[in-house]
Amino acid sequence: MLNDLIYRLRALVRHQRVEDELQEELQYHLEREAEKYRERGSSSDTALRRARLAMGGPEQVRQQCREARGTRLIEDLLQDLYFAARQLRKNFGFAATAIAVFAVGIAASTAIYAFVDAALVKPLPYRDATRLVALYERIPVGDRYHLSYLDYRAWKQRNRVIGSLDVYRPDPVTLSGASGAEEASGALVSDGFFRTLGVTPFLGRNFRPGEDEPTAAQTVMLTCGCDLFPWYACEHLIGRKGTGAI
């Protein structure tokens, strides 16, 4: 087993040497064969011709010996690769164009896959992600329309299919601090929103029932651990009153 490996490795690494040895070995055979015929009285030319005839196609024999080495596949592959590299170097413009097109193609498909993977393949990072659905209202104007508040109340009361139903509306907010004002992505949500998703706050408390009523005090939950609110800054914010343009 080990011997076999060493043998093959030598045939690969010292390829030229092994080929030369094979050539010398076969040449030796040919000469001895010709010598034999000369000794039997053939002329020098006839002897060599007879020896060649007895030997069969020399290239064929060499090829079979290469196959016996068990490295034929790799040798052929290397040869093809060298050939391909030579061809590409000869047509540099073509090669550069081909490589650029490949690069763009690979980049595009990688990007698309990354998107599809995040959007469709990977499950949503919520508890029971497979049971989550998005609901829209279909009206004569279009398929996916926002829900009116009253419809939301009616759906919530009367539906027997959805376990818990909550709403959100994307709503960018402006945060003003010592370093100036910044825009952050935010959303207005109904009181049970995070319970429906199965998200519990890392610090502080969840929204209480009724906290989404117009009369209730406005409460916020912040995404922690992001650039805007590093986790160590969050602790100091709990229970504090802030002002913000919403």
Place this chain on the structure above:
Amino acid sequence: MTEPRLELPQGTLDLLILKVVALDAMHGWAISERLQQVSRDAIRVQQGPLYPALHRLERRDWLKAKWAISENNRRAKYYELTPKGRKQLAAETIEWRKLTDAVDHILGIA
């Protein structure tokens, strides 16, 4: 010479090479000559199958090759049996005897 030469059954060449080389280290040409001599010209091995077989046996570590100066003062590749090759020769000889005995037996009945 006039008698038609025998076709070697598959795999037999390996066995014959091992046997011939068992006595003494030899180069390819001498192996083919020896086979021809010993078989009284019934078997004549061409280069075509001989050299691939030698290389295959070397790869399997049944033969060991070394370059040496030949009887006519030229560099030649000599093959000799390894201990592994000797074991293989013994095993294959037994197999061969079993096979030919069985075939003989069957032919004797019919």
